[in-house]
Amino acid sequence: MKGIIFTEFMEMVEDRFSEEVVEEIIELADLPSGGAYTSLGTYSHAEVLNLVTCLSQVSGAKVEDLVQAFGEYLFGRFADVHADFFDNVSGSLDFMMKVEDYIHIEVQKLYPEATPPKLSCNRIADNEMILHYASHRPFAPLAKGLIQGCAGWFKETIEVSMDALPGTGPGTEARFHLVKVA
Ligand code: HEM
Numbered sequence: 011m012k013g014i015i016f017t018e019f020m021e022m023v024e025d026r027f028s029e030e031v032v033e034e035i036i037e038l039a040d041l042p043s044g045g046a047y048t049s050l051g052t053y054s055h056a057e058v059l060n061l062v063t064c065l066s067q068v069s070g071a072k073v074e075d076l077v078q079a080f081g082e083y084l085f086g087r088f089a090d091v092h093a094d095f096f097d098n099v100s101g102s103l104d105f106m107m108k109v110e111d112y113i114h115i116e117v118q119k120l121y122p123e124a125t126p127p128k129l130s131c132n133r134i135a136d137n138e139m140i141l142h143y144a145s146h147r148p149f150a151p152l153a154k155g156l157i158q159g160c161a162g163w164f165k166e167t168i169e170v171s172m173d174a175l176p177g178t179g180p181g182t183e184a185r186f187h188l189v190k191v192a
Contacts, residue, residue, distance in 0.1 A: 011058070011147065012121045013051035014091075015084070019058055020047065022083045023065060035064040052123045055147045074151060081155015082162060089163050102164040103139050103190060106157065107131045127153070137190040148181030150174065157186060167191045 023032050036045035039060045043053050062080070066073045089096060095113050099105045106129070114126035127145035134140065143153045154172055161168035169189045177183025 011053060011055040012049070012124050013047045013053060014049040014121070016047035016051075016053055016058060017049045018084050018087050019061060019080060020045075021087075022080055026079075027065075027069060031065070031068060034068055035061055038064040038068070050121065055149070059148075077151040078155040078158070081152045081157075082159035083155075084152075085156045085159025085163060101190070102157075102160045102166050102168060103133065103137070103188065105160055105164065106139070106141060106188075107133065129153075137192070139188045141186040141188060142184075143186065144177060144183045146178065146182065148179060150181045150184035153184065154186065157188065161190075 020032055023035065039045070039057070041057050041060065043051075043057060045061075047053060062073055062076050065071070065076055069076075092113075095108075095116070096105070099108065110129045110131070114124075114129070117126055118124050125146070127143055127147070127149065130142045132140040132142075141153075141157065143150055150172065154170060157168065157170055161170075167190070169191060171187045173185045173187075174180070175183040175185060
């Protein structure tokens with residue numbers, strides 16, 4: 011998985027916790043990469059899962075809450091770094107409908123080794139959508155955080171319910187029901 015996910019995770023830990031906590035979790039996780047990430051590098055997604063587990067141990071926060079918070083933070087960073095993707099998009103559901111066929115495609119051009127997940131959207135109504143997530147990685151909880159980060163970026167409230175699907179293992183496939191609350 012692309013290094014940007016790792017560098018942003020470390021930034022979040024430094025911002026929300028401290029530089030010492032960053033060092034502590036790198037030490038505890040005993041990573042094959044040694045924890046020295048660059049945004050254009052490519053690393054095993056298992057490392058970020060390992061780092062989140064270690065952060066949970068060190069901070070006492072639940073893994074689920076940390077992944078969710080990371081998804082929200084990451085969306086904000088994507089929006090800062092790739093502001094052009096947000097031109098002429100009026101709301102979060104419209105934006106999410108562009109991720110599969112436009113944004114994740116552009117991402118693959120920008121980061122050639124990227125293999126983003128599959129996201130398919132079925133718009134049921136102006137304020138309601140089904141988003142189906144499938145990946146070879148168990149990152150459905152991260153997708154939930156990104157969805158909430160997206161709603162927050164557009165200053166909208168979206169009720170998100172997630173149904174886990176079997177996929178190729180826990181967390182690899184899910185169906186999200188999204189309802190925008192007026
Ligand atoms: C709500 C909108 C979005 C959702 C739900 C979403 C979902 C995800 C998830 C869950 C992953 C983790 C990898 C996996 O599951 O296999 C991912 C990877 C990624 N996404 Fe998105 N994403 C969204 C928007 C964006 C945007 C706006 C950008 C960039 C501007 C972006 C760029 C990336 C990149 C660079 C990766 C890493 C892929 C790799 O390393 O193989 N995503 N996305």
